[in-house]
Amino acid sequence: MSSAVDDITLPARRGIGRALLRDPMGLAGLVLVVAFLAMALLAPWIAPYDPIALNVKAKFQPPSAAHWAGTDHLGRDLLSRIIWGARLALGISITSVGIAGALGLVLGLVAGYGPRWLDSALVLVFDSMSSLPMIFFALAVITVLGPGTTTLILVIVLVSFPSYARLIRTQTLSLSGADYILAERAMGAGPVRIIFRHLLPNVVGPMVILICMDIPVVIMLEAGLSYLNLGVKPPSPSWGNILAEGYNSLRQAPHIVVIAGIPLVLATLGFTFLGEGLRDVLDPRGAGRRWT
Amino acid sequence: MSAPLSVENLSVVYRVAGGILQAVRDVSLSVQRGEVLGIMGESGCGKSTLAAAMINLLPVGAEIRQGGVRINGTDMLKLPPAAQRALRGQSVAMVFQDPMTAFNPVLTIGRQLADFAGAHDPARATPDRLVAMLARVGIPNPARFLDRYPHELSGGMRQRVAIAAALLMQPDVLIADEPTTALDVTMEAQIIHLLRDLRTSFDGAIVIVTHHLGVIAELCDRVAVMYAGEVVEEGTVDAIFHAALHPYTRALLACDPAVVDPSSGRLPTIAGRIPDLTALPPGCAFLTRCTMALPACHNPPPRVLLAEGRSVLCHRVQP
Numbered sequence: 001m002s003s004a005v006d007d008i009t010l011p012a013r014r015g016i017g018r019a020l021l022r023d024p025m026g027l028a029g030l031v032l033v034v035a036f037l038a039m040a041l042l043a044p045w046i047a048p049y050d051p052i053a054l055n056v057k058a059k060f061q062p063p064s065a066a067h068w069a070g071t072d073h074l075g076r077d078l079l080s081r082i083i084w085g086a087r088l089a090l091g092i093s094i095t096s097v098g099i100a101g102a103l104g105l106v107l108g109l110v111a112g113y114g115p116r117w118l119d120s121a122l123v124l125v126f127d128s129m130s131s132l133p134m135i136f137f138a139l140a141v142i143t144v145l146g147p148g149t150t151t152l153i154l155v156i157v158l159v160s161f162p163s164y165a166r167l168i169r170t171q172t173l174s175l176s177g178a179d180y181i182l183a184e185r186a187m188g189a190g191p192v193r194i195i196f197r198h199l200l201p202n203v204v205g206p207m208v209i210l211i212c213m214d215i216p217v218v219i220m221l222e223a224g225l226s227y228l229n230l231g232v233k234p235p236s237p238s239w240g241n242i243l244a245e246g247y248n249s250l251r252q253a254p255h256i257v258v259i260a261g262i263p264l265v266l267a268t269l270g271f272t273f274l275g276e277g278l279r280d281v282l283d284p285r286g287a288g289r290r291w292t
Numbered sequence: 293m294s295a296p297l298s299v300e301n302l303s304v305v306y307r308v309a310g311g312i313l314q315a316v317r318d319v320s321l322s323v324q325r326g327e328v329l330g331i332m333g334e335s336g337c338g339k340s341t342l343a344a345a346m347i348n349l350l351p352v353g354a355e356i357r358q359g360g361v362r363i364n365g366t367d368m369l370k371l372p373p374a375a376q377r378a379l380r381g382q383s384v385a386m387v388f389q390d391p392m393t394a395f396n397p398v399l400t401i402g403r404q405l406a407d408f409a410g411a412h413d414p415a416r417a418t419p420d421r422l423v424a425m426l427a428r429v430g431i432p433n434p435a436r437f438l439d440r441y442p443h444e445l446s447g448g449m450r451q452r453v454a455i456a457a458a459l460l461m462q463p464d465v466l467i468a469d470e471p472t473t474a475l476d477v478t479m480e481a482q483i484i485h486l487l488r489d490l491r492t493s494f495d496g497a498i499v500i501v502t503h504h505l506g507v508i509a510e511l512c513d514r515v516a517v518m519y520a521g522e523v524v525e526e527g528t529v530d531a532i533f534h535a536a537l538h539p540y541t542r543a544l545l546a547c548d549p550a551v552v553d554p555s556s557g558r559l560p561t562i563a564g565r566i567p568d569l570t571a572l573p574p575g576c577a578f579l580t581r582c583t584m585a586l587p588a589c590h591n592p593p594p595r596v597l598l599a600e601g602r603s604v605l606c607h608r609v610q611p
Contacts, residue, residue: 178393179388179390179393179394180393180394180395180396180397182349182388183386183388183394183395183454183457184396184407184408185349185377185380186347186349186380186381186385186386186388187380187381187385187386187408187411187457187458188377188378188379188380188381188382188411188412189377189381189407189408189411190374190377190411193407193411197399197407198396198399201396201398201399202396202397202398205398
């Protein structure tokens with residue numbers, strides 16, 4: 001038609017990965033997360049010692065060439081325990097947050113787009129779940145089912161899915177009034193198509209960010225419950241167990257608590273940074289935010 | 293053969309805090325194949341509600357009190373939801389007022405067009421067909437457009453894409469609700485030209501809802517003038533613009549800035565305001581603003597049928 005329209009050239013769309021790499025904080029988060037994931041996946045090959053092999057003669061050793069992070073009260077190599085601990089920490093947190101996220105996503109979409117009565121019923125469930133104090137609920141479930149990894153995952157899923165469901169529901173509610181959803185309906189799209197093709201991609205971005213931000217919370221919760229002997233059972237090398245045992249020998253070997261704290265801090269920071277980096281990148285409409 | 297779209301005695305109400313708001317009152321209209329019907333009226337006269345009722349996608353709180361919407365002779369309002377969905381997009385498609393918000397921001401244009409078509413017939417969602425349709429609505433380099441996101445397009449381009457989307461399934465009825473209102477004047481002219489070009493290649497019926505008299509004059513064959521939820525006058529574009537009979541139509545045409553005498557220095561208005569649609573008077577709804585009122589106007593006005601497709605709702609008009 002008009003030549004003026006022809007002349008408009010728009011910048012090519014940048015990939016999400018490339019945009020994330022350009023953001024220093026997102027990059028730092030990505031590096032840390034990838035490092036912890038590698039540690040978790042490659043634990044059997046990169047851990048220098050067996051994490052539960054006792055060597056009482058070499059107990060409470062400070063960091064040295066043989067034991068980079070020193071040894072604990074039973075002479076177990078701390079570095080190996082931390083590396084294996086990454087497997088437990090990430091395994092539990094990613095599994096439980098993943099399940100909670102998927103559950104929250106589906107329930108939130110159904111509540112937000114479905115009929116009124118279903119919405120009311122689901123909101124009642126979300127509200128009653130989140131009115132339970134987390135630690136006491138965890139203690140109650142653990143008392144009934146006994147401590148262990150499965151119980152831990154169950155507790156985390158039950159405690160955290162309502163917050164995802166609420167987030168998704170609110171967004172779905174505000175989006176279901178959007179013009180393009182009306183346009184879709186005017187073109188004959190049914191509810192399933194609208195929910196999964198049109199609402200889902202619009203609401204999933206904030207949830208990915210929330211999940212990234214929640215993983216460190218769950219890592220801390222797992223460490224905390226393990227510290228209280230309610231999470232992963234010893235001698236499994238959970239970061240919480242290492243801290244708990246290190247705390248008992250704080251006077252003889254203060255390095256244990258310090259060193260076992262480092263991965264917790266770094267993992268928390270890594271996932272938080274990655275979450276914030278993703279927040280800036282994932283939202284296609286947010287691209288303009290950098291110039292304002 | 294039955295008309296692609298006919299509306300019969302349709303009444304739509306909204307439940308509001310003050311009672312029942314009568315947005316559309318006993319409207320009957322029909323459009324033939326190849327015909328463009330304009331629905332004209334000021335804000336709040338019920339024209340957008342009528343457009344939404346034509347695809348039975350009314351806002352929450354709205355309720356159809358009586359009447360029917362026949363698409364190719366089938367009353368859509370009596371069909372189950374799944375059958376209604378099958379009609380939408382396939383037999384009757386809609387173009388909305390604001391092209392800036394009518395697209396899903398996270399999907400590319402290509403994905404969305406494919407999705408519109410794929411809802412009915414995945415075979416029609418091929419890139420070739422999409423490109424051909426974009427070319428038909430005057431988009432330059434259509435192949436490049438498929439990978440673009442909506443925010444990368446201007447308003448005029450988006451409205452073109454919206455029209456392409458509506459035409460994708462070759463519907464029998466195209467409803468455009470204020471298609472140019474959200475655009476600037478240049479884009480408005482381009483979209484009007486596009487719609488006029490489409491008249492020659494599109495053999496379905498077109499309904500254009502607008503308050504812009506210029507759009508009506510440029511595009512339409514027939515016009516229905518709405519006031520307070522009723523069609524007060526219906527006729528050909530010539531009849532409405534040159535021989536209007538209803539006092540409201542006359543007053544409305546006199547207010548068009550395009551026909552106002554520039555030397556007068558003032559813009560004419562219709563005195564008074566639209567009546568409260570929750571408490572309508574028993575007589576003519578235009579009575580309080582009418583300069584030609586008769587004592588009889590306190591009674592409900594008769595619908596005077598002058599010819600096929602030419603009617604006026606007024607005591608003043610004699611058959």
